[in-house]
Amino acid sequence: xxxxxxxxxxxxxxxxxxxxxxxxxxxxxxxxxxxxxxxxxxxxxxxxxxxxxxxxxxxxxxxxxxxxxxxxxxxxxxxxxxxxxxxxxxxxxxxxxxxxxxxxxxxxxxxxxxxxxxxxxxxxxxxxxxxxxxxxxxxxxxxxxxxxxxxxxxxxxxxxxxxxxxxxxxxxxxxxxxxxxxxxxxxxxxxxxxxxxxxxxxxxxxxxxxxxxxxxxxxxxxxxxxxxxxxxxxxxxxxxxxxxxxxxxxxxxxxxxxxxxxxxxxxxxxxxxxxxxxxxxxxxxxxxxxxxxxxxxxxxxxxxxxxxxxx
Amino acid sequence: xxxxxxxxxxxxxxxxxxxxxxxxxxxxxxxxxxxxxxxxxxxxxxxxxxxxxxxxxxxxxxxxxxxxxxxxxxxxxxxxxxxxxxxxxxxxxxxxxxxxxxxxxxxxxxxxxxxxxxxxxxxxxxxxxxxxxxxxxxxxxxxxxxxxxxxxxxxxxxxxxxxxxxxxxxxxxxxxxxxxxxxxxxxxxxxxxxxxxxxxxxxxxxxxxxxxxxxxxxxxxxxxxxxxxxxxxxxxxxxxxxxxxxxxxxxxxxxxxxxxxxxxxxxxxxxxxxxxxxxxxxxxxxxxxxxxxxxxxxxxxxxxxxxxxxxxxxxxxxxxxxxxxxxxxxxxxxxxxxxxxxxxxxxxxxxxxxxxxxxxxxxxxxxxxxxxxxxxxxxxxxxxxxxxxxxxxxxxxxxxxxxxxxxxxxxxxxxxxxxxxxxxxxxxxxxxxxxxxxxxxxxxxxxxxx
Numbered sequence: 001x002x003x004x005x006x007x008x009x010x011x012x013x014x015x016x017x018x019x020x021x022x023x024x025x026x027x028x029x030x031x032x033x034x035x036x037x038x039x040x041x042x043x044x045x046x047x048x049x050x051x052x053x054x055x056x057x058x059x060x061x062x063x064x065x066x067x068x069x070x071x072x073x074x075x076x077x078x079x080x081x082x083x084x085x086x087x088x089x090x091x092x093x094x095x096x097x098x099x100x101x102x103x104x105x106x107x108x109x110x111x112x113x114x115x116x117x118x119x120x121x122x123x124x125x126x127x128x129x130x131x132x133x134x135x136x137x138x139x140x141x142x143x144x145x146x147x148x149x150x151x152x153x154x155x156x157x158x159x160x161x162x163x164x165x166x167x168x169x170x171x172x173x174x175x176x177x178x179x180x181x182x183x184x185x186x187x188x189x190x191x192x193x194x195x196x197x198x199x200x201x202x203x204x205x206x207x208x209x210x211x212x213x214x215x216x217x218x219x220x221x222x223x224x225x226x227x228x229x230x231x232x233x234x235x236x237x238x239x240x241x242x243x244x245x246x247x248x249x250x251x252x253x254x255x256x257x258x259x260x261x262x263x264x265x266x267x268x269x270x271x272x273x274x275x276x277x278x279x280x281x282x283x284x285x286x287x288x289x290x291x292x293x294x295x296x297x298x299x300x301x302x303x304x305x306x307x308x309x310x311x
Numbered sequence: 312x313x314x315x316x317x318x319x320x321x322x323x324x325x326x327x328x329x330x331x332x333x334x335x336x337x338x339x340x341x342x343x344x345x346x347x348x349x350x351x352x353x354x355x356x357x358x359x360x361x362x363x364x365x366x367x368x369x370x371x372x373x374x375x376x377x378x379x380x381x382x383x384x385x386x387x388x389x390x391x392x393x394x395x396x397x398x399x400x401x402x403x404x405x406x407x408x409x410x411x412x413x414x415x416x417x418x419x420x421x422x423x424x425x426x427x428x429x430x431x432x433x434x435x436x437x438x439x440x441x442x443x444x445x446x447x448x449x450x451x452x453x454x455x456x457x458x459x460x461x462x463x464x465x466x467x468x469x470x471x472x473x474x475x476x477x478x479x480x481x482x483x484x485x486x487x488x489x490x491x492x493x494x495x496x497x498x499x500x501x502x503x504x505x506x507x508x509x510x511x512x513x514x515x516x517x518x519x520x521x522x523x524x525x526x527x528x529x530x531x532x533x534x535x536x537x538x539x540x541x542x543x544x545x546x547x548x549x550x551x552x553x554x555x556x557x558x559x560x561x562x563x564x565x566x567x568x569x570x571x572x573x574x575x576x577x578x579x580x581x582x583x584x585x586x587x588x589x590x591x592x593x594x595x596x597x598x599x600x601x602x603x604x605x606x607x608x609x610x611x612x613x614x615x616x617x618x619x620x621x622x623x624x625x626x627x628x629x630x631x632x633x634x635x636x637x638x639x640x641x642x643x644x645x646x647x648x649x650x651x652x653x654x655x656x657x658x659x660x661x662x663x664x665x666x667x668x669x670x671x672x673x674x675x676x677x678x679x680x681x682x683x684x685x686x687x688x689x690x691x692x693x694x695x696x697x698x699x700x701x702x703x704x705x706x707x708x709x710x711x712x713x714x715x716x717x718x719x720x721x722x723x724x725x726x727x728x729x730x731x732x733x734x735x736x737x738x739x740x741x742x743x744x745x746x747x748x749x750x751x752x753x754x755x756x757x758x759x760x761x
Contacts, residue, residue, distance in 0.1 A: 042727065044445045063738050129590045150593045152741050162747075251536055254592040255741030270419045272730030273445070 030286065037279035044273040055276045065281070066163045067256040068264050072288075074167050075175060075260065076239040082179045083235055084228060087186020092216075094187065095194045105191070109184040116181065120248030123177035124149075149173035149250045152257055168257040170250070178245055182238065186231045193227035194220070229296060236292040241285060261285050373663040374405040375652075376424075376431035378417035379684075383619050387683035394679050395670045402663045407431055425451060430655040432664040438486055438649035439475040440729075441721035446655070447483050453654045454481035458665065464672055467690045471714040475722065476651065484651035485672045486689035488681050490614045491705055492646040492717045493547045493638040496621070497610045498603050499631065501528060507609075509636035513551065513579050516639055520586040523609050530586040532608035534599030538737050543719040544612050545736050548583070549576040551640035555713040562716070562723050564760050568752040577745045584740060601625070603633065612638055614648055614720075618701050619685030629701050637708075645712035648720040649689060728759035 040051045059065045094105050111119070126132045127148040134145040149170045157164040197220060205215045243262030252259035252267075261281050269278030379388045385408070392404045409417035414435065421434055425446065436442045446452050459465050459482055465473065468486060476484050497509065505523065510516040520530035535541040550558045553572040560566030561573075588608060591599070600617045602608035604625050611617065618635070621627040629635075637644075652671055654664060670676045677688035678697050687693075687702050691710040695703055716722035718732055732755060739748040 043448075044726070045449045064734055124593075128593050130593070147589070148593075150590050250592075252538065252737070254535070255738060257741075268730060270422065271415065272727045273725075274727055274730070 033279045033282050036276055037283050039276050041276045041279075042274045046275075051276065055280045059277060059280045059284075061162070063162045064252075064256050064259060064264055065261070066161050068259050068261045068281075070163060070165055071168060071171055071256075071258065072240060072242075072260055075171055075178075075242065076236060078167075078172075078175050079178050079182075079239045080232055080235045082175065083183045083186045084231060086179060086183040087231065088190050088224075090183065090187040091190035091194055094191060105187075108187050111181045112184045114181065116242075116244040117248040119177050119181045120245045120250075123173070123180070124249045127173045127176070149253065149258055152254050154257070170253055170257040174246060174249060174258055177249060178239070178242075181245075182235060185234070189227050189231050190224060193224045197223050233293050233296055237289045240288050240292065371401055371663065372403045372405060372432075372660050373667045374407050374432045374660075375667070376407045376409075376417070376421060376434035377650075378409055378414035378435060380408045380410040383623055384684045387680040390679045390683055391670065391676055394676060395667055398670065399663070399666055402666065404667075425655070428657075430658055432658045432660050433652045433654060433667060435650050435652060436484065437721040438472065438484065438647075438651045439716050439722040440725050442476070442484055442651065442653060443478050444725035444727075446653070447478055451656055452483050453656055454483060455485065455654060455668070456481055458485070458668060458672075462669060462672060467674075467692050469689075469691060469710065469714065472647070472649065472689060475714075475716060484653035485668050486649045486651045487671050487677065488650050488684055488686035489689050489705075489709055490616055490648040490686050491708075492543060492614045492648055492720065493550060493612075493641045493644065494615050494617075494635050495610050495612045495638050496600065496603055496617055496633055496635045498606050498608070499634045501606060501609045502634065509634065511636060511639060511642065513548075513639050517582065519609075520583075524586060529588045529602065529608040530610060531583060531588075532599040532602040532611040533584075533587040533591040534594030534596050535591050535740075536593060536595050536598075538733055539719045540596050540599065540613070541740055542733050542736050543614065543717070544583070545576065545580050546718045546723075547612055547638040547641065547646065548580045549573065550644060550646060550715060551638060552576040552579065555641075555644040555715050558715055561756075564756075568756045569749055573752065574745060574749060577739065577748055580736075581739070581743050581745070597624075615701065615705065616685060622699070623685065629699065635701065643712055644715055645708050646715045646717050647709075648717050648722065725759060728755060731755035731759065 036048070037055060038051060038053070040047045040049045040054075042055070090104075090108050094101050094108070098104070128134075129145065129147050129150050132148075134148075137145045147169070151169040153169045154164045154166040155169065156166045158166060201219060201223075202215060205219045210219070241262055242260050243266065246258055246260050247263055247266075250258040252263055261284065265278045265281040265285070268274045268281070375388075375392075377388060379385055388406065388408070392406060395402070395404060409420050414437075417435070421431070424430060430451070436446075442452070459473075464485075472486060473482055476482050476486065495509075501507075501523070502509070505526065507519050507522070510519045523530040533540060533544065549572070552575045553561070553566075553570070557566050557570065557572060561568060561570075588594070588599070588602060594602075596613055596617070597620055599608075600611050600613055600620055603611045604621060604627060615635075618629070621633050622629065627633050652668060654661070654668065658664060672690075674688075674690055674693060677690050678694050681688045681693070681702075682697050682699075685702075687698065687706045687709060693706065695706060698706065718724055718729055721729055723729070724732065732752065735748050735751045735755065738751075739745075
């Protein structure tokens with residue numbers, strides 16, 4: 001009787017330290033940030049009096065924050081989409097029994113070993129409108145070379161709130177850099193998925209008379225679904241929380257065309273001492289990440305993911 | 312097959328770890344900066360960070376926190392430290408410099424050290440509001456009136472400067488150097504070839520700009536990848552349309568931000584932006600100055616640290632390769648940017664720090680530091696012969712001109728207000744919406760001037 005109770009108690013005791021640490025350092029600080037976002041702490045000297053949703057209203061009316069939300073939306077969708085498509089294409093290529101398959105696998109995976117800061121600096125040079133790849137394009141006879149991240153164009157520029165809504169052309173340069181770095185991750189994940197599909201399944205499909213394309217479309221692709229979900233979730237919370245890539249590569253950009261919430265949060269908190277406004281941005285970013293990840297974690301995602309660790 | 316699967320899974324896991332590390336990027340950054348700062352410190356730092364140091368050994372140190380890591384400025388700081396060591400061979404100097412232009416990284420490190428109860432003995436801060444509205448407001452600084460009286464500094468620093476560094480009659484920092492913000496540098500060859508004389512008014516500027524543009528030369532170079540350069544251009548225009556008294560009044564509430572002069576400044580600023588290089592947002596200030604040095608652009612409004620960049624880094628000759636003039640309509644006004652050092656409360660080595668501040672404020676100290684950094688001394692009694700032709704002229708102006716603080720460099724307004732003005736200017740530069748910009752500036756002033 002006593003031993004049984006102890007047996008139930010021991011596992012709890014073992015996880016207790018980590019529960020306490022996470023409670024304080026993750027949820028405690030989320031709660032604290034949440035409170036700060038509702039306070040008047042927009043000065044250097046802390047002022048924690050309650051302000052209600054004043055800061056939230058201010059931020060959502062702010063030109064820069066509205067631009068950030070637009071940029072994040074377009075960045076995330078295009079970044080994740082491109083990574084999925086390119087990653088899958090590379091995985092299928094590398095999965096063929098090519099002679100140098102392992103070599104290419106490493107080549108595509110390698111950019112992932114770099115930090116976003118390195119990627120940002122290098123692509124900043126490559127896509128510099130006056131010294132980078134444009135010199136090459138000019139040598140090839142191109143007249144109007146692209147402006148890359150210097151462009152202030154927004155397509156199609158529909159007035160929404162204070163900003164023009166549409167795809168900021170400049171953010172494409174950042175997406176190129178991001179995709180260059182992260183499509184290798186998508187490839188590796190898809191490759192694992194492809195190689196986990198037993199040969200018998202493909203053979204069975206062939207016996208049933210499926211063409212190569214049909215095999216891919218109706219057999220392989222559905223079986224890669226868990227991989228797609230994994231990649232999407234992982235990349236979504238990279239893209240929603242981007243800071244280093246943008247900070248190193250372009251900064252906020254002219255008219256905030258390449259600004260993201262992470263950069264704004266850093267600058268307004270630590271340069272402008274608007275800590276409550278910074279906390280608002282942090283909370284909005286948290287909520288966005290939660291919207292993307294939580295449903296998958298709670299619902300079918302749990303089954304699809306198996307035991308792949310999200311964090 | 313199976314082996315490949317394993318390898319790929321391991322790779323995926325590694326990717327997950329990398330991503331997790333990437334997500335923590337925001338918070339680890341300040342940690343990394345802390346590391347770099349401690350790497351630049353000498354080994355002797357280690358005992359002082361231990362808690363059980365005796366008071367005698369800790370009195371023999373002074374830790375100087377700055378963002379002076381560039382070529383000339385680092386040499387200047389080193390010169391100061393040498394001078395200090397000659398006078399006080401028993402005191403160990405720890406040079407805790409954090410790299411990063413305009414001190415943006417250093418300020419984040421400083422904030423974490425100050426609030427963590429580990430203040431550096433003295434730290435670099437721009438004069439006036441950058442200090443007064445932050446650490447002085449938070450009651451973390453000691454007044455330096457005693458030092459000013461003891462050393463006779465009230466007589467040698469310009470009264471306007473001392474006033475701007477004071478709050479309620481207490482002065483809080485010692486100014487080491489002065490840079491000028493309202494200067495335009497130009498390519499002498501381009502001006503000579505096109506028979507252009509330096510434009511001193513806005514009308515002359517636009518005439519000249521039109522001429523140059525017609526010949527395919529970029530009239531005005533701008534590099535606003537870091538947006539403060541655009542703000543610096545705007546504040547110089549603002550000073551030109553408002554004049555020094557009204558300009559200064561904008562920041563104490565005596566002049567409203569919907570003054571016609573502000574509207575005029577916005578109009579002129581926006582017109583000027585039609586004459587800048589197309590790739591301005593891919594360049595930092597050095598890249599923009601370089602356009603002038605290479606003859607690709609004619610003019611560049613930049614603080615006179617650009618002079619140091621021209622002469623030291625690019626090897627150009629003043630008055631031969633490049634020239635300068637006071638920005639449009641601001642003759643007789645000196646928009647200054649000044650680095651100062653103060654005395655934080657609760658530091659470990661108060662006596663040694665006071666000795667260091669004495670050297671900083673001394674004529675000898677300022678004459679060692681400034682020729683190397685390329686700035687001019689804040690004291691008005693410095694040895695003119697030690698400075699180059701540009702600086703001699705600037706020193707003359709410094710002691711006679713009216714003084715105005717810079718917004719872009721944190722002297723005119725609190726950091727919070729500065730950030731808001733910066734945002735208005737950044738947005739305005741692309742939208743060109745004068746009414747919106749004006750109403751935003753008025754709102755910002757109402758919120759921050761409380």
